[in-house]
Amino acid sequence: METLSIDSLKPNSSFTGDLLLDSSFLLLPKGADVNESLIKALKTWNVEHILCDGNLSIGGEIEETPIELEPSSVIQHTEEKISVNIKKVIENSKQSIFDSSEKARLNSVHEVYEEYMNYIERVFTHYSTHKVIDQADLSDAVQQLCVFIKENRRYILRLAQNPKESDRNFIVVHAMRTTVFAIAIAQQLKMPLSKMIDLGVTCILHEIGMLRLPPQLYNTSKKLTSGQRAQISRHTVFGYTIIKDLNFPIPVQLGVLEHHEKENGMGYPRRLPGEKIEPIAKIISVACSYEAISSPRTYKDERTTFDALLEMIQNRERAYDDVVLKALLYTVSLYPIGTYVYLSNRKIGVVIDSNQKNPKCPIVQMITEKEADGSPKTIQTSPELSILRILSKQEKEDILKVVESKESAMDQAKKIAQNNEVAVNTASAQKPVIQKAQSIASLEKVSVSAAASSPSAGQSSENSTEEVDISMFE
Template identity: 25%
Template sequence: MQKHFIGGVIPGAIIAQDVYGTDGVLLIKKGSMFREHYIPRFIDAGVQEIFIEENGSMTPETVNTIRKSLNIQDVIHEKTRAHAQNQIKKTMMKFKAVSSSDIQRVGQMVEEMIEQLLDKKDFVFALSQLRSVDDYTYQHSVNVGVLALIIGIDLNLNKEQLRHLGMGAILHDIGKIMIPEEIIKKPAKLTSDEFREVKKHTEYGYDILIQTNIHEEAALIALHHHEKYDGTGYTRGLRNTKIPLYSRIVAVADVYDAMSNDRVYQRKSAPDKVFREITHQGDKHFDTQIMETFARHINIYPTGTGIILNSGHRGIVLYQNKLYPESPIVRIFLPKEQNPKRLYFDMDLSLNTKYYIVETFS
């Protein structure tokens, strides 16, 4: 660490020691990121010098500090997400005794999500960071519901249609309650027999939902969300527009969220790798129009993602670039030996085509 006059500290520098005023009051904690508006407050408190980290290289502490400062927000309220996950969990734990009143409560949560999404003039989907393997099914259900609704809004579905889509999306995996837990939570590749058993969850789900007061189009999502556009999916091997629209939407949302998160048998992939894998499958597995809509609302490089450029420089994503999603605005960190007076610089990759992202890290 090194002592600096506060007027010469570069915004973004990491503070190396707790900073106290002359009256002994703590002004800011060690590890915080220095901001320009701190200067008058420090001067008023009698502070003229502070210690900062000597270089701006990518340390885990630096990354975490910047991520916190970026105020990354979910597309729905945190309370709504938690309530929805809890309601899905309660519903699925009822096993075969899922009732119309359970479905009604889920419907109320879906309506709340719709209102929050319609309230936003512009949104991109970033996965919730609070994930656990044990609660994967419930978290996955909510994420699929949110992403399906975002796609549905872009496709100009009306509120009633959005409600049916959201209900079916959030309950698309309810049939898994009929699959033995040792198969669902098996931490290894399934045998052929086990996979055949898992595939039955689509029919089980439809049978459970159709016995409640849920709309049939919503129930059909449970049956058809594993169908593929080229007819190679299951349960019925439907092709093209023979697959109901809502199921085509949920198929994309389901695969994206599943690949983006840790499961009992497989580690997650980075968002950019998932995006490329899904778009590579293209019209083979998915409806092209839905894929294009999906692409408009996905953060290929979510805010806070660690990145490595083709030049070898390391940095972190600050903001998305709506017109050029593969070229976000990034903060690049410089080793002290390369430039002792500058800790970092910000770059819009869409304006600097010489540089591009070759790898991401968490």
């Protein structure tokens, strides 16, 4: 394998073998043309030498070998079309809008959410094995997602805000959550559908350069060395190279390349100032960072979406675009959708929607109360009926266990009634329901209020809205 100096690279040159940064990292496949942006990127990262498993040939004399798929691969790729999987699940979910409970609708949206993650996983797997991405299919999938998020915004944001433990590759989970947040932000900004599709495609693919890195670099639980961090930071250039070679539109290429650039000019790979950053990349930067802060990783603990939002809107280093930050705030509210909260009336609820007039006062669904028709009771919070603080992870888990137990007892009582059991048996079956309801009331008034009055709660950022200044966004 031959070692080449970066100074020896010339635009429009190609190689008879693969071009590598070292023995593990593929930079360009054989036959691909070197361009000025690639040379500039390598110099920016102070890469002085590269490896080549072949000879240098000026003028593109070596033809690039076309990728041929086996018949079975073509069939597999056809099965991945959106018309076969995602559309079917979306169509099924539409029934829940008319004839299902709130819980059933949330479950149906969850099915769509999971199917999109399956789809993203297949896109990455298919690229890894065949170096092909069906752009038309991907754009169609994103367009369907844009419509679905618009119709089910508060449900899908509730799911995205509360990721469950999963065996999926974190890149897939990160891509899905980031895409949901970014599209919701774009809808808040009234972005045209065509540009929103480019944004969604870019979001799904923005970490594709990670596929050129060893998994142990980004899946490790150990603190990274400066050299390892430098290797990971190259994923933007790797991703740009992949997307460019696949002939994606320029905004998508630049979005992948620039999603880690910062408004203050301290981002990477090119340290661009805010005015030179691709608009798509600005939205992904905010959505990507918000997702990363609030998501568990092997090397750090999970933080609440509330804490993540506070860190973002403070924007101490002026890293993010203020317009995009304001859109995020008004999209998810100060207390993000899906957050469990303790109210000034000493009751507990979960934030289910934002308030476009005041992000401090979102719409909250009460945990134990129902309307006359049996649907969950919702309230509009206000300065008079305000959120005192968010619940801790343990408090949330304890309450959900009690609620689940209550619902199970109620379902059991309904089944007994439907089976025409005698009145005494029905009354006996309903007794645990009353006990469970009483235990929930006790939990609301004792366990949670006690935590609210503890010294640690007074010090926490989870305590009160009065410490949060959002006047710059009003």
